[in-house]
Amino acid sequence: MSIEVAVRAEAELGEAPTWDHASGTLLWVDVLGSEVHRYSPSRDDDAVLEVPQHVGAAKPRSRGGLVLNLRDGVALIDRDGVKTWLVYWARDGVRGNDAAVDPAGRLWAGTMRYDEDPGGWLARVEPSGDAKVVLDKVSVSNGIGWSPDSRLMYYVDSAERRIDVLDYDRETGEATNRRPLADVPRGLPDGLTVDAAGAIWVALWGGAALHRYTPDGALDREIELPVGQPTACCFGGADFTDLYVTTARVGLGEGASSELAGSVLVLPGVGEGLPSTAFAG
Numbered sequence: 001m002s003i004e005v006a007v008r009a010e011a012e013l014g015e016a017p018t019w020d021h022a023s024g025t026l027l028w029v030d031v032l033g034s035e036v037h038r039y040s041p042s043r044d045d046d047a048v049l050e051v052p053q054h055v056g057a058a059k060p061r062s063r064g065g066l067v068l069n070l071r072d073g074v075a076l077i078d079r080d081g082v083k084t085w086l087v088y089w090a091r092d093g094v095r096g097n098d099a100a101v102d103p104a105g106r107l108w109a110g111t112m113r114y115d116e117d118p119g120g121w122l123a124r125v126e127p128s129g130d131a132k133v134v135l136d137k138v139s140v141s142n143g144i145g146w147s148p149d150s151r152l153m154y155y156v157d158s159a160e161r162r163i164d165v166l167d168y169d170r171e172t173g174e175a176t177n178r179r180p181l182a183d184v185p186r187g188l189p190d191g192l193t194v195d196a197a198g199a200i201w202v203a204l205w206g207g208a209a210l211h212r213y214t215p216d217g218a219l220d221r222e223i224e225l226p227v228g229q230p231t232a233c234c235f236g237g238a239d240f241t242d243l244y245v246t247t248a249r250v251g252l253g254e255g256a257s258s259e260l261a262g263s264v265l266v267l268p269g270v271g272e273g274l275p276s277t278a279f280a281g
Contacts (some may be wrong), residue, residue, distance in 0.1 A: 001225065006244060007039050009045045014246035014262055016057035016098055016191065019236030021275050026236055027066070028246050028264060029055050031097075036066065039264065041237070049081075056096035062105065062278040069096035069109045072121050074125050076281065086129045086281065094120060097103065098191055098232065100144035102153075104170050105280030108134075110141025116159065124173055127281030134175055143192030143202060143232065147215065148274060154181065154196035154200055158188045163200060163213065182217035191232020193245070196272040203230040203245060210245065212271075225234020243267040 011030035018027045026039040036049040036058045054073040061067055066077040072090035075083050087109075101110045105127065112120040120138040125131045128162075139159035144265070144269045146153050146168060153168040163183040168174070181200075187207020192200055198215040208228045212221035229248040236244050249262040 001270055002205060002268060003040060004265055004266050004268065005035070006041065006266040007258060008260075009018070009037075009046070010249060011247070011262040011265050012181040012250045013231070013248045014264060015231045015248075017232055017236075017244045017246050017264065018057075018276055019234055019244070019273075020057055021236075021240075021276075022060065022237070022278070026234075026244055026264070027058050027060065028244075029058050030076065030262075031056055031095075032250065036068065049077075051083075054095050056110070057099035058258070059101050059276075062280050067107055067279040067281060069099040069107075071095040074109055074131075075166055077235045078103075084254065087123075087125055087131045089123075089131075097140065098142045100168070100278045101279050102168075102173065102279055103146055103150045104173065105277055106173050107281075108144050110138065110144065112138065112140045118159070121165060122155070124175075126173075127279065129281075132206075136180070142190050144231050145192050145194040145200065147198050148196060149198075152215075154192060154194065156189045156192060156202065158190060158205065161185075161188060163189055163192065163202060163217075177180045180217075182213045182219065184211065186211070190230070192232045193232075193243075193273065195235065196240075196274050198269075201233050201243070201271070203232050205229055205231060205248075206251070210243075223267070223270075227260050227263075227265070228252055229261065230265075235271065236278070237268075240273040240275065241269050241271065243270045243273070 013031040056069040074087040122135040143156035166175040187204035192202040
């Protein structure tokens, strides 16, 4: 297994990698840099879109453009770059964090307080703009994903140091019966992705590693990384076998350094992922 540098960068808080299979590119964000990146492996090019607020995640839309989880709410960017608010929920001291699109095309948008007190939430956002808070009193809303059969949803509030699982109904979008799946003993669990076998891969903030957990919550693989703050991961490439990992420079600690902190790494051929769903709005 090799670990390569896909994008050499100095992102303060690289996050939320998403493979856009329609264009063969990787979307990722620098949250604190207020940047949305689109990396094209075929051209070895990383294009940057500056946005007016801190941005927790950017996801492709089925009709073209992007949906963004911004500081003050969820916004749509059309093909011409015009921004419109889909949901506006600005609160002092709160910003958008990780987000994911469910198998039916809804956006699940997490938030967090800048001071990481439990004042954030996880909301389900319909393409119409209707939004419902599903989980509240969240500290650091992070990884979100679904099992290949769409019956289960996985979720991380990093402060809880575990991965939770919920029963999920694709038809209604309801997620219920939240319960622990796996404790994470190393670092803090951050962003996650689910592979074709239903296993959960999670980046370990402060743990300098990735963990892979089986659907029943057993740790079955641990991969050391050359960065202290990996933040999230996703499968991409033509056959979804390349695992991309975003990283951060912030939070390294006094005197700590890493040449690759803030870059995007890629682990070619490390597993097999599934195509992501575009936001239906």
